[in-house]
Amino acid sequence: MSIKIPIGPQHPALKEPENFTFTLDGEYVVKVEARIGYMHKGIEKLMESKNYIQNIPLVERICGICNVAHTICYTQNVEYLYEKPIPRRAEFIRVIIEELNRIHSHLLWIGIAAHLVGFDSFFMYTWRDREVVMDLVELLTGNRVSTALMTIGGVRRDIDDDKAYKLRKGLDILEERTKYYKKIAEDEKSLLVRLRDIGRLTPAEAIKHSAVGPTIRASKIKVDVRADDPYAAHDEVPFNVITYDTCDVFGRLMVRIDETLESINMVRYCLDHMPSGPIRIRLPNAPPPGESVSRVEAPRGEDIHYVKSNGTDKPYRYKVRAPTLGNLSALIEMLTSKGDYLVHVADIPVVLGGIDPCMCCMDRSAKFIDPIKGKEWSLTWEQLKLYAKRKWEKEGIKAKCR
Amino acid sequence: MGLINWARRQSPWLLHFNTGGCNACDIEVVAALTPRFDVERFGALLKGSPRHADIMVVTGAITGQVKNRLKRVYEQMPEPKFVVAVGTCCISGGVYRGAYNVEHGLDTVIPVDAYVYGCPPKPEAIVKAIEALQNKLKALEAT
Numbered sequence: 343m344s345i346k347i348p349i350g351p352q353h354p355a356l357k358e359p360e361n362f363t364f365t366l367d368g369e370y371v372v373k374v375e376a377r378i379g380y381m382h383k384g385i386e387k388l389m390e391s392k393n394y395i396q397n398i399p400l401v402e403r404i405c406g407i408c409n410v411a412h413t414i415c416y417t418q419n420v421e422y423l424y425e426k427p428i429p430r431r432a433e434f435i436r437v438i439i440e441e442l443n444r445i446h447s448h449l450l451w452i453g454i455a456a457h458l459v460g461f462d463s464f465f466m467y468t469w470r471d472r473e474v475v476m477d478l479v480e481l482l483t484g485n486r487v488s489t490a491l492m493t494i495g496g497v498r499r500d501i502d503d504d505k506a507y508k509l510r511k512g513l514d515i516l517e518e519r520t521k522y523y524k525k526i527a528e529d530e531k532s533l534l535v536r537l538r539d540i541g542r543l544t545p546a547e548a549i550k551h552s553a554v555g556p557t558i559r560a561s562k563i564k565v566d567v568r569a570d571d572p573y574a575a576h577d578e579v580p581f582n583v584i585t586y587d588t589c590d591v592f593g594r595l596m597v598r599i600d601e602t603l604e605s606i607n608m609v610r611y612c613l614d615h616m617p618s619g620p621i622r623i624r625l626p627n628a629p630p631p632g633e634s635v636s637r638v639e640a641p642r643g644e645d646i647h648y649v650k651s652n653g654t655d656k657p658y659r660y661k662v663r664a665p666t667l668g669n670l671s672a673l674i675e676m677l678t679s680k681g682d683y684l685v686h687v688a689d690i691p692v693v694l695g696g697i698d699p700c701m702c703c704m705d706r707s708a709k710f711i712d713p714i715k716g717k718e719w720s721l722t723w724e725q726l727k728l729y730a731k732r733k734w735e736k737e738g739i740k741a742k743c744r
Numbered sequence: 745m746g747l748i749n750w751a752r753r754q755s756p757w758l759l760h761f762n763t764g765g766c767n768a769c770d771i772e773v774v775a776a777l778t779p780r781f782d783v784e785r786f787g788a789l790l791k792g793s794p795r796h797a798d799i800m801v802v803t804g805a806i807t808g809q810v811k812n813r814l815k816r817v818y819e820q821m822p823e824p825k826f827v828v829a830v831g832t833c834c835i836s837g838g839v840y841r842g843a844y845n846v847e848h849g850l851d852t853v854i855p856v857d858a859y860v861y862g863c864p865p866k867p868e869a870i871v872k873a874i875e876a877l878q879n880k881l882k883a884l885e886a887t
Contacts, residue, residue, distance in 0.1 A: 388843040406766040
């Protein structure tokens with residue numbers, strides 16, 4: 343006999359309103375259905391009604407945690423349209439802020455993962471030390487979370503010697519603490535029992551479901567946009583792509599701890615090798631017509647933005663593809679028992695948390711729902727074209743659909 | 745009644761509900777619970793179920809999908825209940841105002857007792873809102 347358990351939209355295991363339906367056979371999960379769309383706000387449509395500068399704060403609020411990745415992706419996407427390089431110093435500052443953002447995001451996740459397995463003292467320790475990096479971000483940008491540093495053509499604030507000195511001191515503390523966390527994660531038996539062989543994702547499955555970020559890197563596949571398609575100053579800043587072959591939540595934890603250490607070294611390298619010069623160039627308000635795609639390695643994985651410009655000061659179409667959408671189908675694979683791999687109900691929160699889900703990034707799609715008839719449906723591209731054609735014909739306008 | 749109100753004031757239990765925000769306010773709410781800011785020194789504790797909670801901390805813009813669920817969660821809370829709206833999007837729609845799936849403020853859906861401004865607000869501001877609610881209870885007790 344199988345039982346269905348709905349989880350969400352409001353549930354202590356989920357930090358964001360999403361709905362999952364688990365079908366259980368005794369103690370094991372046999373089927374998972376995700377119902378997304380609770381966070382859909384209509385940002386892409388709203389962006390079409392604002393100009394490129396007004397869109398920067400909006401893009402920043404696609405996701406509050408990885409806001410730097412989204413703003414870098416947006417600004418460099420628009421800069422590609424102008425086809426003008428931005429100052430080298432601005433690119434270095436972008437990398438510094440991006441890596442600080444990654445440190446904060448990973449430390450946050452380490453704490454949440456510890457909380458999900460019931461290791462609350464570890465959660466409190468990481469969040470206490472995370473305040474160090476929050477203070478550094480506040481020192482450099484003036485804000486704790488939403489940095490508001492990027493602008494089209496460069497960055498808005500410079501890093502002087504005094505700030506660089508304070509930044510180095512903070513990084514020393516962070517490095518020491520992160521090494522301590524690595525020791526805990528490797529040695530602490532109660533943590534290992536809860537994380538080892540939980541949420542299995544084999545390399546073949548990871549590729550099949552197009553997982554991204556630390557999730558795929560924990561399955562021993564080297565995928566990192568910073569190395570594969572360098573942007574900003576990443577072509578110069580050296581770093582190692584961290585992979586683990588454990589294919590479980592423990593591997594994802596270790597990938598994130600090691601990436602935090604890598605990011606600390608990257609920030610130090612940037613501070614040492616930062617060229618002098620301007621931090622911003624002025625660009626005209628309206629970019630030339632064209633299309634462009636930009637990719638950025640957000641803390642959760644590959645973030646893709648697409649823009650289409652028609653020569654006015656507002657984007658004609660903007661599309662965001664956030665990393666969690668790629669990880670979601672891999673997540674469903676991880677949560678389904680098959681063969682000798684069994685998923686217990688008690689492991690659901692930690693597997694769910696293992697991909698570091700950021701639902702607000704990902705909810706860009708919409709589904710048609712008729713609440714009176716209780717009907718749900720979605721349209722294919724062909725159906726949508728037909729729908730548009732009929733609608734315009736009803737109003738007496740002959741539509742031409744390509 | 746004096747004893748009950750005193751107990752209520754000293755241990756307000758929080759329910760955190762994200763209604764479709766960008767997570768920035770959420771991490772600041774969680775940061776308010778952790779050692780640097782430590783809202784627990786005012787007796788506040790994060791709870792999972794609306795039936796155990798006294799204060800609902802709402803973060804994020806209210807999307808069309810979440811609106812009815814939010815009302816239901818609010819109705820499940822026992823009296824007396826309080827609502828704290830955290831962040832500009834929750835108060836007025838903020839940066840998403842004008843988007844087709846966003847309500848213009850939490851107070852158009854359920855009554856609100858305290859507003860915390862900022863995008864995202866600092867954890868200190870959230871702690872202050874909890875303290876303000878405690879003072880409100882104190883005033884109720886006096887009358």
